[in-house]
Amino acid sequence: MNSLIFRSIIKIVSPILMLFSVYLLLRGHQLPGGGFIAGLMTSAGLVLIYLAYGCERFDWRHRSRFFYFLFTSGLTISFLTGLAGLFWGGFFLKSGFAHVHMPLINEDWEFASAAVFDFGVYLVVCGVCVSLMTMLGEEE
Amino acid sequence: MIGLAANIAFIVLAVSLALCFYRLIIGPSLPDRVVAIDTITTVIIAMIAVYCMKESNAIFYDAILVLSILGFVGTVSMAKFLGKGGRIFGE
Numbered sequence: 619m620n621s622l623i624f625r626s627i628i629k630i631v632s633p634i635l636m637l638f639s640v641y642l643l644l645r646g647h648q649l650p651g652g653g654f655i656a657g658l659m660t661s662a663g664l665v666l667i668y669l670a671y672g673c674e675r676f677d678w679r680h681r682s683r684f685f686y687f688l689f690t691s692g693l694t695i696s697f698l699t700g701l702a703g704l705f706w707g708g709f710f711l712k713s714g715f716a717h718v719h720m721p722l723i724n725e726d727w728e729f730a731s732a733a734v735f736d737f738g739v740y741l742v743v744c745g746v747c748v749s750l751m752t753m754l755g756e757e758e
Numbered sequence: 759m760i761g762l763a764a765n766i767a768f769i770v771l772a773v774s775l776a777l778c779f780y781r782l783i784i785g786p787s788l789p790d791r792v793v794a795i796d797t798i799t800t801v802i803i804a805m806i807a808v809y810c811m812k813e814s815n816a817i818f819y820d821a822i823l824v825l826s827i828l829g830f831v832g833t834v835s836m837a838k839f840l841g842k843g844g845r846i847f848g849e
Contacts, residue, residue: 635827638823642820649817650818650820655824659827666831
């Protein structure tokens with residue numbers, strides 16, 4: 619049922635989507651982007667792979683426990699980031715930043731704690747979308 | 759000059775958006791509505807592009823990319839849903 623054109627396009631498009639989602643995740647502090655839209659892009663790539671290839675390369679339906687683990691760990695990461703703000707900053711979800719010296723490129727890199735929270739959101743969105751897809755694809 | 763051209767383009771795009779919404783509402787069958795939603799996505803992408811050209815900032819080009827990819831995913835899954843008689847996923 620799946621056409622050859624669609625499969626060939628997905629082979630090219632979905633790695634670009636994954637790379638673009640990493641880009642969106644990393645730039646999301648000052649510019650448009652962030653965890654939610656990056657997770658949405660990753661899950662769009664995975665949904666396209668699922669639509670094109672079904673279960674012949676990767677058995678999505680029997681790996682749903684992995685995606686449950688993904689979004690529960692994402693929630694845990696986000697919650698622990700909030701608790702760290704409560705510990706060191708004084709109130710819940712207070713964010714801070716630090717300048718980290720990168721050894722190879724010899725530059726200061728501004729690391730914000732909101733990036734960790736964004737990574738948790740990324741895992742939650744990705745896991746929820748993919749497990750929703752596998753639930754929709756389950757046979758009775 | 760580019761401002762005037764962008765304003766004219768906005769008017770044309772708004773008219774075509776209204777026509778797409780009209781098709782979305784009255785569309786007799788489901789494929790008509792799917793095509794209408796896909797066209798609405800395309801028109802919104804064109805609106806963002808015209809806005810970026812008018813204001814001469816490149817900050818919303820990523821929004822164009824995201825919107826086009828999500829529109830593609832939605833249209834492909836609706837096409838599979840319609841083609842297979844109610845089953846999106848699976849063989």
